Amino acid sequence: MLFNSLDFAIFLPIVFVLYWFVFKKNLKAQNLLLVAASYVFYSFWDWRFLILIIISTAMDYFLGILIGSHENKNKRKLLLAVSVIVNLGFLGFFKYCNFFIENFREAFLFFGYQINANTLSIILPVGISFYTFQTMSYTIDIYRRQGTPTKDFIAFSAFVSFFPQLAAGPIERAVNFLPQFTRKRMFDYAKAADGVRQILWGLFKKVVIADNCAEYVNQIFNNSTGYSGSTLLLGAVLFAFQIYGDFSGYSDMAIGLARLFGFNLRKNFAFPYFSRDIAEFWRRWHISLSTWFRDYLYIPLGGSRGGKWSKIRNTLIIFLVSGFWHGANWTFLAWGTLNALYFLPLLLTNRNRRNIDEISGGKYFPAFKELVSIAFTFSLTVLAWVFFRANDMEHAFSYFDGIFSFSFFSMPQVAPQFTVAVLILLFFIIEWLGRENEYAIEKLGLRWSKVFKYPVYFAITLSIFWFSGKEQEFIYFQF
């Protein structure tokens, strides 16, 4: 069920009341409730894939204990390998099987051989890319002796299946998140109120910004051959807003929902479109995934240590794998490669950690140089998003062809309605003003009197109802 659905609006209060009123005094019962609620939540997508979560949970629970109890490094390595292979095996089968079959067939055809390899009718289980990575981080951390295995199966199951972040992250680390299931949770008014505010803002981003942009993006991308360069560029820019609104909106809702139940999830987006260079962008976009790859792939490969070629290899691997994680299509690999090409010059010239301070530190307006950097970085990401959104490589290249044509200088043939354009602008301003917070409206109206504060929140809520676009599924659910 989507967070912005009627089903969820009924589901959430029931779970909330049971959690804080019925099972408040018993931690195990609370965790069991979370597991049951999370499985019900997941079943609304497809109950048949619950078995995968259960297998992944049970396997990594037992493997975690075994890895933690063995001293022999080879045995521990073998047990870890089982965890990684099974989890990646699930991912590989459900997500990439058909991609490999099709490309295998194409490769043979290229050399003049026709092979009879049929693709399978495989449904991609929702959230598989997220929860497999989450459970793998558990076993890897135990192997590295950075975490200790838990003997509490219910707590571990709740950690794996926690419904606010089950379908689309943030991907949590066991060392930070699992202990929250073994500690008593107390209701905190300020935390819960903050959670509600973050949910509201997440809904606004998803329903008002992302879904409204999606209508134009779909129209432009689905008929790209008929549009001018300026229209295609507008489509790419609107997609940048769509994917940000969609994914960061979902993350905000997940974090806000977790707070309602006394949990703290990590920040997943830190206003990435205000980044001054690509390295900063990747420190601010989908933080939980990029840090996962950094800690479990990039650093073990050697990271930024070693020679120039080693750095280039590791960087390319990371971005290619990151691209491939997003989907079984050459376009995602191209997106990853392009981002690697953006990043490498900064890395090789040691300028990748230049911009780690707050953007325009406390000022209302950025300096001109900063503004240029922000605009340039945003443009690079917009161009890369074309690959992300395109149906295939041919579509992507023809889209670029269309952008970089003489019609680039004409007026766009499609433009958002005035109200949508105003909402996007307002959204942009609010995000800019709130860029030093956990989320844009975190401190909005905190010191205002109720006379002003409540109408503002009412207006945001009303705008969610009034300006909601046609319902679109969260983009990242397909991963």
Next chain:
Amino acid sequence: MKKFIVKIIGAIVVFAFAIVSLYLVNRYFANFKIGNDHQILIIGNSHPECAFNDALIPGVANFSESGESYFYTYIKLKKFLDQNPQIDKVLVEFSNEHIRKSMDKWIWGDMYVSYRFPKYASFMDKEAFDVLMKYNSEGVKKNIPMLSRSNANMLFDDKLDYTKRTGGYLSLDKCKVDSLLADLSVNTNKEKWQGEDSLAVESLRYLDKLVEYSEQKGVEVFFIRSPVHEKCISLRNEETFQKVRLSKYKNIEFLDFSKFYLTNEEFADLSHLNKKGAGKFSVWFAGILKDGLLDSSDKQVFIDDKIKILAKTETHPVISLE
């Protein structure tokens, strides 16, 4: 905790109050009034929507709408008849497609629910809700926010004037008949009777309700069939259509204009008239109404004779539509 719950409930109550108020205002104060000089109402789908230019037909109001099933037409018609006692005749489009089982999808298909549920939900009774929930509960739930928005738009933008948003003559400029005829490779053989299972169920049930309600209000109901091109694919099931019409609706007078004389240039496509065709047909229709079509004893003979005269002479004046 108590403070949090109280505030959340407070916020929900405020919103619920706003949403329910919008719903009630629309339900009880919606305006479906048309001029007192309109005694005849035409309702149906895109066929009459494109065929009857009511600006050219005195005394007639056309509130047909593309893709509208009898389920929604019934809801709309009730409001029109309740607020317009001067209406004494209703012409309901009843054509070959209306008997097909696929027409039931026009009630609960996702596309149809997204467009019509927000507009008509404020006037639905429990039975209508039950039908939609039975066949597409997800679609209904998804469109509840849209219902609130639609209600708000109707109140603030249209001042609750539903006559602006519930159909009307649609003028089409296009003329694609020649290209369609060139492409016509579909099997145009006549369809044989395929049994009751091939017929629409809910859609025809709401046609029955529509007829019943009109009769209760003392309004005379006529079924009409708008002009279509002779090669129109929907005519394939003519045998079945007539069988159903004569068995289920033999008591309702059927005014068949499907063979009205039009050239290819007067059709938008094989099923719909364009502006030129609608102008010609509407003026002619106004003429036969004035000549006493609805009072004649054998209306179909009356129509057929008038069509024959038109076909022979083609001197029928067409008023400029600009």
